[in-house]
Amino acid sequence: MKFSAIDLFSGAGGVSEALKKHFDIKCAVEFDKIIATTYALNHGSDHLLVKDIRKIKKKKWNKIKKQLNGENPDLLVATPPCQGFSRHSRKKSVVNVDDRNKLIMEVIRVANIFQPNYILFENVDNIVNFKIFHIFLSVLTNLNSEGYKKHLDRPSYHLRFEVVDAVNYGVPQHRKRMILIGKKINAFPNTDAIIQETVKGLPYVTTPLSLWPEKKEAPTIREYLKRYNLSSLEAGGADKKDKLHRCRNLSPDNLVRIRATPRNGGSRSDWKEEQLTLECHKKSNVNFGDVYGRMNFDSYAPTITCGCLAYTKGRFGHPEEDRAISMREAALIQTFPIHYKFTGKDGGNAYEGSSENIATQIGNAVPVKLAQSFVDLIYNQLLNEAQIEFFPEQLVAATQA
Incomplete structure (x- = not known):
């Protein structure tokens, strides 16, 4: 009924x-x-x-x-x-x-x-x-x-x-x-x-x-994503079979930063080389501690926002790989089904157009399971x-x- x-x-x-x-x-x-x-x-x-x-x-x-x-x-x-x-x-x-x-x-x-x-x-x-x-x-x-x-x-x-x-x-x-x-x-x-x-x-x-x-109770990120068997990516990489499973490139400096960040939950506070930290982050009253952080496979993701593809905008570093999360990973964490289509173009086909537009749609969405x-x-x-x-x-x- x-x-x-x-x-x-x-x-x-x-x-x-x-x-x-x-x-x-x-x-x-x-x-x-x-x-x-x-x-x-x-x-x-x-x-x-x-x-x-x-x-x-x-x-x-x-x-x-x-x-x-x-x-x-x-x-x-x-x-x-x-x-x-x-x-x-x-x-x-x-x-x-x-x-x-x-x-x-x-x-x-x-x-x-x-x-x-x-x-x-x-x-x-x-x-x-x-x-x-x-x-x-x-x-x-x-x-x-x-x-x-x-x-x-x-x-x-x-x-x-x-x-x-x-x-x-x-x-x-x-x-x-x-x-x-x-x-x-x-x-x-x-x-x-x-x-x-x-x-x-x-x-x-x-x-x-x-x-x-x-x-x-929700499953951890690891438990939730393992059923989809997503391929490994490098920064700026894309899966040939899944057009939504692609991620942003990282600058040379940010590649150094993410490599210096411990896997599964590491953050910029773990960096041992002082020159990696931006001057604006050295002030004692600076918040946004998640910026330049990695997610933890054995815990839960932070809030997926419109900036979820950017390693510089939150704890959106991949738990283990040296890159930010992909659009597919963000959509799955928002509990969209694997077959769900996104476009970043007016009148466009699936996965065409701006990645930023797609990220905005994913970040603003109500999680499907919620x-x-x-x-x-x-x-x-x-x-x-x-x-x-x-x-x-x-x-x-x-x-x-």
Whole structure:
């Protein structure tokens, strides 16, 4: 039994990859044409809108709504841009006015039109410190202090949101993200779902929705990658059979640096020759200790970012070979399947175009297995609800037996 879903800010399609086993994706929205090309290579383009979500008019949404035959979609997924909410943003959250942050309110606009039964929302962990996210929670919940709807024509949602680490959901990578699940409220009053604030001004749900996946320990990088039997590479090398298994070249100085870095977890602090260290890294207050580091095969990867191909931008050195990780390795650590296609060119074929564009898509994606944990949970919940709706007497009899 398949349910219906809408995927907003779909990116390269990591969440859609998790969705398609149990959900019929009625619409996906992606603004960037190159990224949308990657999405289409893997999921088709018939349901894909390549457009700024702010410019999609209600008339267009209503046309999509007709495809649902008057039914509400079962699930609305939204993974809006996170750069403006990142801890690495140059502006602190109290003064950050990054225009992209307003995009989260588009999720509410679409939710008000479609009134989905469930909402799944993902972003960086630091979003909880932003006032616009607090407003987002309050508007999405749509409840007054007595637990009744504030706006009768809009849906209300019982929420649960937490900061999670992807490593606890089968992903061989430390990646902290804020995940939110919302379930449409059909009976009022509901005082459990009211949004409140702590004395420090942080939002919380009075009694969070009791729906959350169980944690699942991830395999190490070695355990996860060994099944794919990837070929060895030199810096700047490429696999003739797997066009995504290619890595950046290294300068002569950086080749010396990585050769001086111990395998499986070594970092620049292990260098014995002082001249290898850049002057800017010699200052006592310098952070970013992972820069010029190697991953550890017997542990987990650091967060895969848009700069994941660069040895100089994080702990993206290969655990044992003298090179940075390849695009294929980055995609696998993000738990994309081995057959997943990427392109760095508008309208391009698989693996064409800019490696930087492909790295950006991989780094910005929701890890497929992280998404799968939450998608499967919601699917099973919908399945149980459908069985109760269509076979109530049989379920009651089975329970009594």
